[in-house]
Amino acid sequence: MIEVKDLTKRFGATTAVKDLTFTVRPGHVTGFLGPNGAGKSTTLRMILGLSAPSGGSVTVAGRAFGDRRRGLRHVGALLDAGDVHGGRSAAAHLAVLARGNRIPHGRVDEVLAEVGLAGAAGRRRVAGFSLGMRHRLGIATALLGDPPVLLFDEPLNGLDPEGVLWVRGLFRRLAAEGRTVLVSSHLMSEMEHTADELVVIGRGELVAAESLARFAARGTGAGVTVRTPRPADLTDVLTAAGATVSGHGPLLDVTGLDAPRIGDLACRHALPLHELAPRTASLEDAFMELTADSVEYAAGESR
Numbered sequence: 001m002i003e004v005k006d007l008t009k010r011f012g013a014t015t016a017v018k019d020l021t022f023t024v025r026p027g028h029v030t031g032f033l034g035p036n037g038a039g040k041s042t043t044l045r046m047i048l049g050l051s052a053p054s055g056g057s058v059t060v061a062g063r064a065f066g067d068r069r070r071g072l073r074h075v076g077a078l079l080d081a082g083d084v085h086g087g088r089s090a091a092a093h094l095a096v097l098a099r100g101n102r103i104p105h106g107r108v109d110e111v112l113a114e115v116g117l118a119g120a121a122g123r124r125r126v127a128g129f130s131l132g133m134r135h136r137l138g139i140a141t142a143l144l145g146d147p148p149v150l151l152f153d154e155p156l157n158g159l160d161p162e163g164v165l166w167v168r169g170l171f172r173r174l175a176a177e178g179r180t181v182l183v184s185s186h187l188m189s190e191m192e193h194t195a196d197e198l199v200v201i202g203r204g205e206l207v208a209a210e211s212l213a214r215f216a217a218r219g220t221g222a223g224v225t226v227r228t229p230r231p232a233d234l235t236d237v238l239t240a241a242g243a244t245v246s247g248h249g250p251l252l253d254v255t256g257l258d259a260p261r262i263g264d265l266a267c268r269h270a271l272p273l274h275e276l277a278p279r280t281a282s283l284e285d286a287f288m289e290l291t292a293d294s295v296e297y298a299a300g301e302s303r
């Protein structure tokens with residue numbers, strides 16, 4: 001479990017992260033989402049103890065991560081896939097880290113196999129690696145200590161479709177094993193099929209921390225489609241109960257009441273329903289609406 005409480009980080013006059021409070025639970029893939037410059041990387045660095053908070057606290061499994069020795073066995077992280085000594089092979093890179101964290105050497109070949117870099121690829125110098133191979137090596141590094149908590153900063157950036165599918169499957173498996181998996185992205189489309197929980201930030205502040213489904217229901221595109229042979233009567237009943245109703249003929253578009261409540265009200269007033277279909281907003285719409293005020297450099301903004 002990762003617990004972030006009133007976390008703040010200032011860089012001179014810039015407040016990159018402001019009073020951020022959220023919890024990341026094990027057994028889920030949690031998407032950490034926000035527009036460019038929202039403060040995601042800064043927060044991840046503070047979770048890892050690489051950067052000191054200006055205020056507030058962050059704990060991993062109840063303790064500040066910086067306190068821990070042999071860190072890779074507690075938290076695995078992919079922060080910057082390019083951040084590897086190019087002159088070394090993947091296997092040599094992992095072997096150095098294994099030694100420093102007292103991880104059995106046998107894990108090196110295990111994680112190389114897991115990320116598809118077994119054999120010759122693992123013996124090649126990292127300088128010649130493609131972006132996708134660097135990503136795989138970064139993920140192998142995160143997995144090396146078999147940690148219960150994993151953090152990935154923009155892990156899908158620059159991956160081809162096959163790589164994206166592979167990474168998604170891996171994250172789901174890690175979460176199903178009961179691990180805590182936090183994955184950052186600035187694209188809702190990437191998280192839609194990757195995460196089941198979301199922490200959304202904008203300009204360093206919390207926008208939402210909830211399941212993907214609840215987040216989608218916040219978008220104004222959410223509502224319920226209702227078909228009835230008595231639209232005028234049903235409109236009166238639903239409007240009196242606080243809903244907003246629009247539509248033509250037998251097909252109504254209802255917002256402000258959920259489908260079970262609409263069904264119950266129709267039943268109570270003996271109004272037949274021929275269709276009752278909840279409609280979620282697209283996640284992308286909800287994300288854009290909720291972070292609209294917090295985009296650092298919005299298109300068309302004059303500066």
Ligand SMILES: Nc1ncnc2c1ncn2[C@@H]1O[C@H](COP(=O)(O)OP(=O)(O)OP(=O)(O)O)[C@@H](O)[C@H]1O
Nearest residue numbers: 011014016034035036037038039040041042043186
């Ligand atoms: N070392 C630093 N010194 C000064 N300002 C910084 C530093 N690191 C980050 N910032 C500023 O803090 C804010 C948050 O940056 P951060 O990199 O955490 O955002 P992000 O959400 O990860 O963005 P992106 O999606 O673009 O990677 C930005 O305004 C950035 O310019």
